[in-house]
Amino acid sequence: MRTRLVLLAALVGAGLAAAPAAGQGTATKIGYVNSDAVLAQAPGADVVRAQIQQLQQGFAGRVQPLEDSLQTMLTTFQQQQAMLSPEARQQREREITAKQQEFQQRVAQMEQEAEQQQRQLMAPLMERINVVIQTYRQEHGYGLILDSSTGILVAADEALDLTEAIVALLQPAGGATPPPQD
Secondary structure: OHHHHHHHHHHHHHHHHHOOOHHHOOOOOEEEEOHHHHHHHOOOHHHHHHHHHHHHHHHHHHHHHHHHHHHHHHHHHHHHHHHOOHHHHHHHHHHHHHHHHHHHHHHHHHHHHHHHHHHHHHHHHHHHHHHHHHHHHHHOOOOEEEEHHHOOOOOOOHHHEOHHHHHHHHOOOOOOOOOOOO
């Protein structure tokens, strides 16, 4: 989601910066892309997705032992709770609460690390996509290119959809710029 918002912000920002001044009377040429489709079809995206999946599996593998340890502690406490003195019960409850907080903090830290690694893995691909979109926008005189996958675009003429042109440019054999879709 953040990746799409960054892409949208870059597209809108660049489009607005390139749009003619209001007093010039020239109509702004507008198009849109579906960034989800572009990302799905971009060369190298499958490798990045596999790396992210591997990263997520590693994350799950590191979280599971922590979760198991906490669950074991809870189960043992529940089984022994009736036999514990009130003081011992309170002490164990404090230990469990501390372990839960430690678990939550560790998981939050690992999630942040995983998100940062995902962003690092996606960065080169997103940069390439942004460069292709910006180049296409400049070469074909678009003042604004929106992202239809964000849900912001409510309705648009399919003739304004530049997704396939952008995907074609991302392909290794896509050396020539496709003609503008007016």
